[in-house]
Structures are given as C-alpha cells and as structure tokens.
Amino acid sequence: MQRETRWWTIRKIAKLGISGMWNVEFTDLWLGDQFCSLMYSISNVYFIGCFYRRWSLLSSAYDPLAQEAWSTCGIPRNWGGYYLLGMLPFLARFVQSLRRYRDSKLPGQLANAGKYGMGMVQYFFYCYWRHQGIGKSYILFCFTATVNSLYGGAWASFLTDMAVDWSMCQPYARYPLLRRELVYKSHILFYYFALVSNLSIRFIWLIYIFSGKASIELCTFIAAMLEMLRRVQWNFYRVENKHIINTDEHRVTRELPLPYSFHADPNEDEAYIARLQLRKRIARLS
Numbered sequence: 561m562q563r564e565t566r567w568w569t570i571r572k573i574a575k576l577g578i579s580g581m582w583n584v585e586f587t588d589l590w591l592g593d594q595f596c597s598l599m600y601s602i603s604n605v606y607f608i609g610c611f612y613r614r615w616s617l618l619s620s621a622y623d624p625l626a627q628e629a630w631s632t633c634g635i636p637r638n639w640g641g642y643y644l645l646g647m648l649p650f651l652a653r654f655v656q657s658l659r660r661y662r663d664s665k666l667p668g669q670l671a672n673a674g675k676y677g678m679g680m681v682q683y684f685f686y687c688y689w690r691h692q693g694i695g696k697s698y699i700l701f702c703f704t705a706t707v708n709s710l711y712g713g714a715w716a717s718f719l720t721d722m723a724v725d726w727s728m729c730q731p732y733a734r735y736p737l738l739r740r741e742l743v744y745k746s747h748i749l750f751y752y753f754a755l756v757s758n759l760s761i762r763f764i765w766l767i768y769i770f771s772g773k774a775s776i777e778l779c780t781f782i783a784a785m786l787e788m789l790r791r792v793q794w795n796f797y798r799v800e801n802k803h804i805i806n807t808d809e810h811r812v813t814r815e816l817p818l819p820y821s822f823h824a825d826p827n828e829d830e831a832y833i834a835r836l837q838l839r840k841r842i843a844r845l846s
Contacts, residue, residue, distance in 0.1 A: 580655040583663060586802065590795075592656060595649035596676075597791035599683065600784030603646035607633050639691035643684055650679045672720065678708045682765075690776070705765040712762050721758055726797045727805075728755065743800045754793045761790040 572591050575582070595602065610633035615625060635642045657673035682704045689697040722728040730739045738751050764783045771779045
C-alpha cells in the first residue's frame with residue numbers, strides 16, 4: 561500500500577479501539593464487521609505469541625518440543641486470553657451501535673447492539689466449553705449458539721443484511737427477492753447463492769454436533785473459513801448497494817450535464833447526448 565493508504569488504514573483501525581467517542585461513519589461499520597469475521601484469526605494471535613515466546617529457538621516444526629505447543633498454548637489452558645482477543649471486534653461494534661442509537665434514536669440500532677452482545681456471550685461459552693470439556697459448558701454453548709443463530713438469522717440475515725445492507729426483496733424487481741437495480745447483472749445466480757449461504761452459515765456451529773470423529777480444531781477452522789466466505793460476498797453486495805444509493809442521491813456521479821449547450825449544430829448535440837448516455841451505462845456496469 562502507498563503511504564497515504566497505510567496511514568488511513570492505521571487511523572481507521574485505531575478508531576475502532578476508541579469506538580463511541582466520535583460519530584460512526586460507513587468505513588467504521590464496514591471495518592468493524594471485517595474484524596468480526598476474523599475472530600478466529602484474531603484470537604489465535606495468543607497462540608502465536610505464546611509459541612514464539614517459549615519455542616522461538618526451535619530449528620524445525622517437527623521438533624518434539626514443538627508438539628507441546630498445542631497443549632501448552634492451546635485454548636483449553638488459555639481460554640481467557642483467547643476470549644479477550646476474539647471478543648474485541650464484537651465489543652467495538654456493540655459500542656458503535658449504541659453510539660448510533662444515541663445519535664439517531666432508531667430502535668433498530670439497539671437490536672443491532674443486541675446481536676453483537678449475543679455474539680460475545682456465545683464466544684464466551686465456546687471458550688469455556690473448550691476449557692471444561694463436554695458437560696454443562698457444552699450445553700450452555702449450544703443454547704447460546706442457538707439463540708444467537710435464531711436472533712442473528714432472523715434479524716441480521718433478513719432485516720439487516722437483506723433489507724438494509726443489500727436492499728433486497730424490493731417490489732416489482734425483475735428478479736424475485738432481489739432489488740430493482742443491479743450492477744452484476746451477468747451473475748444473477750450469485751445473488752441467490754449469497755441470500756441462501758448468508759443465512760445458512762450463521763448456523764455453522766452445528767458442525768460441532770454432527771462432526772463425528774473430526775477434531776474440534778478442524779471443525780473450528782472450517783467454520784472460520786466459511787464465515788470469511790460469507791463476509792467476502794457480503795462486502796460485494798454491501799458496497800454495491802452503497803454505490804447505488806450514493807448515485808441515486810447524487811452523492812457520486814461521473815459526469816454532470818449542464819443545462820445549456822456549447823454546440824450550434826443540433827445533430828452534434830444529439831450525438832453528444834448519446835455519447836454521454838453510453839458512458840453512463842458503461843460506468844454503471846464497470
């Protein structure tokens with residue numbers, strides 16, 4: 561990245577650490593959601609630090625001493641550190657939602673804050689289950705995960721993602737369940753795939769119940785990868801919808817036609833208008 565881009569990224573990430581002190585902008589919301597989907601990677605920073613602090617002088621990953629890292633630095637023994645790191649993105653989005661409610665007085669922001677608050681509760685019982693093992697902690701994890709999936713599936717997936725972030729399910733749309741104006745018109749099937757997968761991946765925690773003999777580490781890795789997939793496709797349609805809204809409200813435009821013409825020949829005026837309309841159509845497809 562260029563110097564200006566790096567500095568912009570650092571400032572936005574630092575702003576997440578003090579969420580709630582300033583007005584919440586679109587980039588703050590977008591960046592906070594990215595980190596929420598990177599919870600698995602963020603929490604495993606604890607493992608990296610623990611491993612290199614104790615076994616930094618190992619010459620090979622196959623050294624027998626390196627195998628101790630999975631038990632010594634893993635989440636069962638250090639579940640508190642994993643939880644504190646993994647819940648930070650949810651805490652930032654929770655505070656952002658409360659700040660947006662303070663500024664807008666919209667009750668939907670409180671419901672959005674509840675979604676991220678429930679995410680912190682679910683991840684707490686996940687880490688606690690990994691620490692305690694099968695028992696009451698596992699039941700608590702399944703219960704909180706069920707509540708979070710139903711709440712997140714009904715509220716976040718349909719109302720927040722589909723209706724607000726993506727502006728889907730518009731009436732009189734050419735394609736059912738989609739919006740009237742689309743940018744990726746040659747990839748209609750991907751819209752429907754995103755609608756289905758965005759909801760189903762919110763129930764990915766069920767993989768821990770039906771995993772069979774697969775290890776918990778493998779199930780967690782698969783769940784994290786699917787969550788990243790959900791966030792990637794969410795990014796496409798969220799930014800697409802934001803661009804369409806900005807264009808409709810004249811916040812963004814490629815060319816602004818003047819109310820008068822510099823050409824004396826009417827044929828040239830018609831040709832100019834035709835070229836202008838063609839450039840606008842190309843710009844909307846690009």
